[in-house]
Amino acid sequence: MGNYLDYLLFAVLPYVAVGTLLLVSIQRYRSETFTFSSLSSQFLENKKHFWALVPFHYGILVITLGHLAAFLTPRTILLWNSHPLRVAVLEVSALACGILTLIGLFAMVARRASNSKLRVVTSPIDTVLVVMLIVQVALGVWIAVAHPWGSSWFAASLTPYLRSLFTMSPDISYVTSMPLMVKLHIINAFLVVGLFPFTRLVHVLVIPNPYLWRKTQVVRWYRGDNA
Amino acid sequence: MSLRLSRLTLVLGVLLACASVQAQETAAYFKQNCMSCHTIGGGKLTGPDLKGVTERKDREWLTSFIVNPKAKVDSGDAYALQLLDEARGVVMPTIAGIDAEQAGFLLDLIEAESALEESQFKGIQISNEPFTQKDIDTGLAIFTGRQSLKNGGPACFSCHNAPGVGVLGGGRLDPVKADLTKVYERLQGRTVLSTWLMSPATPTMQSIFKNASLEKDEIYSLVAYFENSAQHGEVGQASAQLTFALFGIVGAALALVLFDVIWNGRFVAVRRPLVDSEKL
Numbered sequence: 237m238g239n240y241l242d243y244l245l246f247a248v249l250p251y252v253a254v255g256t257l258l259l260v261s262i263q264r265y266r267s268e269t270f271t272f273s274s275l276s277s278q279f280l281e282n283k284k285h286f287w288a289l290v291p292f293h294y295g296i297l298v299i300t301l302g303h304l305a306a307f308l309t310p311r312t313i314l315l316w317n318s319h320p321l322r323v324a325v326l327e328v329s330a331l332a333c334g335i336l337t338l339i340g341l342f343a344m345v346a347r348r349a350s351n352s353k354l355r356v357v358t359s360p361i362d363t364v365l366v367v368m369l370i371v372q373v374a375l376g377v378w379i380a381v382a383h384p385w386g387s388s389w390f391a392a393s394l395t396p397y398l399r400s401l402f403t404m405s406p407d408i409s410y411v412t413s414m415p416l417m418v419k420l421h422i423i424n425a426f427l428v429v430g431l432f433p434f435t436r437l438v439h440v441l442v443i444p445n446p447y448l449w450r451k452t453q454v455v456r457w458y459r460g461d462n463a
Numbered sequence: 464m465s466l467r468l469s470r471l472t473l474v475l476g477v478l479l480a481c482a483s484v485q486a487q488e489t490a491a492y493f494k495q496n497c498m499s500c501h502t503i504g505g506g507k508l509t510g511p512d513l514k515g516v517t518e519r520k521d522r523e524w525l526t527s528f529i530v531n532p533k534a535k536v537d538s539g540d541a542y543a544l545q546l547l548d549e550a551r552g553v554v555m556p557t558i559a560g561i562d563a564e565q566a567g568f569l570l571d572l573i574e575a576e577s578a579l580e581e582s583q584f585k586g587i588q589i590s591n592e593p594f595t596q597k598d599i600d601t602g603l604a605i606f607t608g609r610q611s612l613k614n615g616g617p618a619c620f621s622c623h624n625a626p627g628v629g630v631l632g633g634g635r636l637d638p639v640k641a642d643l644t645k646v647y648e649r650l651q652g653r654t655v656l657s658t659w660l661m662s663p664a665t666p667t668m669q670s671i672f673k674n675a676s677l678e679k680d681e682i683y684s685l686v687a688y689f690e691n692s693a694q695h696g697e698v699g700q701a702s703a704q705l706t707f708a709l710f711g712i713v714g715a716a717l718a719l720v721l722f723d724v725i726w727n728g729r730f731v732a733v734r735r736p737l738v739d740s741e742k743l
Contacts, residue, residue: 318609
């Protein structure tokens with residue numbers, strides 16, 4: 237029974253999640269193009285917004301890039317980690333970013349719970365998403381502290397598993413003996429991927445990257461009496 | 464006639480190829496599931512040396528024992544109880560999914576390997592000579608990853624803790640088994656430890672090292688390091704994890720202060736300064 241459940245969670249669920257992500261994202265973009273947005277509420281409340289938005293985004297970006305680096309270049313990560321001091325620098329930085337992400341998420345919850353205008357623009361799917369993200373990041377922080385050094389064992393054990401998924405020949409032997417918290421972190425990650433196209437997370441797919449390098453613009457209002 | 468001969472050759476070739484594949488699969492199976500406790504001609508580990516086991520006991524008995532060792536012990540079988548006594552009460556674990564057919568393949572392999580002068584499953588024979596400081600230092604370098612493993616495996620430090628690896632300690636993927644300070648004592652010395660390193664028995668290590676097994680000289684150095692740490696090392700304390708967590712919290716707090724400093728003018732109007740600085 238355990239084997240079937242493992243197979244379902246680690247060999248079937250990933251494909252269902254990614255399939256849902258691709259199909260629903262395309263369908264939503266074609267039929268509801270202008271819903272591809274983070275649906276910013278900054279204009280409704282701006283002070284608490286900073287302490288939710290900034291820690292969350294900087295934290296999650298670094299953490300996501302770290303996971304991506306371990307997936308794409310595991311040998312580089314293992315080479316970097318071939319000295320205890322370098323492992324400590326990498327892991328402490330990653331843990332700090334995980335904590336920042338968690339702080340950002342809790343600040344989001346506090347901000348939306350304390351403001352009636354924000355509660356009106358908070359949908360049920362937002363609530364589901366933020367709960368799943370809190371679970372995901374809390375599990376990640378727990379794993380970082382209770383099961384160090386994740387950057388190394390991820391590169392050694394989970395990267396081969398993820399690569400086996402990409403080659404359509406899932407090898408779940410890499411994950412079935414992992415600690416429970418690690419398994420839950422992986423399963424919840426796939427659930428977030430599956431939920432992604434139904435939420436405001438789709439804004440990740442349409443990030444206005446040119447904002448990063450184009451010159452600042454002053455938008456002048458046009459009024460007829462100035463003409 | 465020549466057509467019949469070539470067909471016969473083809474059939475024999477296919478049969479031999481199948482037998483060869485089966486033998487390779489069984490050898491890998493033996494390495495993964497049996498070798499952490501048994502050798503073939505290398506002496507007793509936790510379980511008995513299997514050289515010539517098919518001459519000591521009949522195949523039917525051996526098959527039923529391999530498929531379900533605990534049932535055989537529980538049945539009160541005299542030879543099973545003798546094995547249990549020799550293994551100091553350690554009941555041989557049942558291998559997940561094993562059946563009579565697979566047990567038969569294992570017995571074929573053991574029989575064939577027993578006939579050889581030196582089996583590939585003899586294990587590593589490490590002499591009782593004292594290790595040198597250089598052996599111990601090389602073992603530590605392999606453990607931490609400063610010296611890369613020749614076949615590309617990750618450093619032990621990724622998942623395990625042991626003395627001499629820094630203030631924050633080593634990895635703890637499995638908190639119960641992660642600390643290897645006293646592993647030399649747990650595995651009762653050089654022979655079992657070296658054989659275990661040659662063929663790790665945990666599912667996690669099997670999956671990682673199935674294509675990256677340790678070389679004999681690496682095992683030798685690691686055994687030297689583990690023997691030394693068992694004699695002189697202290698088992699890792701939870702304080703290393705607490706220190707790590709505190710570093711993380713301090714890092715996050717510093718980042719928050721940095722954000723506040725960088726964006727300290729965030730509540731000042733944006734549009735007016737931009738308009739003022741625009742050259743018309």
